[in-house]
Amino acid sequence: MRKIVMVLCAIALIFGFVYVGYCEEEEDSSQICFSMPPYEIDRDQLNYTNKPINKLGRGVINVATFWMEIPAEVAKVSKEKDPASGLTFGVVQGVITSAVRGVTGVLDTATFMIPSYSKPAMKPEYAWQAADEKVRAWLW
Secondary structure, three states: OHHHHHHHHHHHHHHHOOOOEEEEEOOOOOEEEEEOOOOOOOHHHOOOOOOHHHHHHHHHHHHHHHHHHHHHHHHHHHHHOOHHHHHHHHHHHHHHHHHHHHHHHHHHHHOOOOOOOOOOOOOOOOHHHHHHHHHHHHHO
16 A cells, blocks of 8 residues: 555646647637746845855854865955964964854754844854955955
8 A cells, every 4th residue: 555655646747847838719819828937946045144044054054064164264364464474373363263154053953943134143144254354355
């Protein structure tokens, strides 16, 4: 019985995604066509900035990429002072900044249903943005 239900569900899924459309001819030789809307999503019209999903996504991404703050701080301190300071003080600052980024990511993930959704706890919003800014400033 279980296999039959699984097969029927699979068939329903397959035929559920098939484009259904038909046309009827009217007496005055014009056609009226009925069809399902296209399965396309315009990503430019999606707005997640004031939604809980924005806060959840920001939290998950920051938890996954918090470590990027370490090389970013090394590059920043190396640019401001010298490479030796970057490898010592920069690493310490990077560890502290990455710990803060990781904690804010965990908090955003845990409290994603609580407003405010569009205000990140740290600027820039994501770790790779901070790393990109600091490394670019160091290189150029």
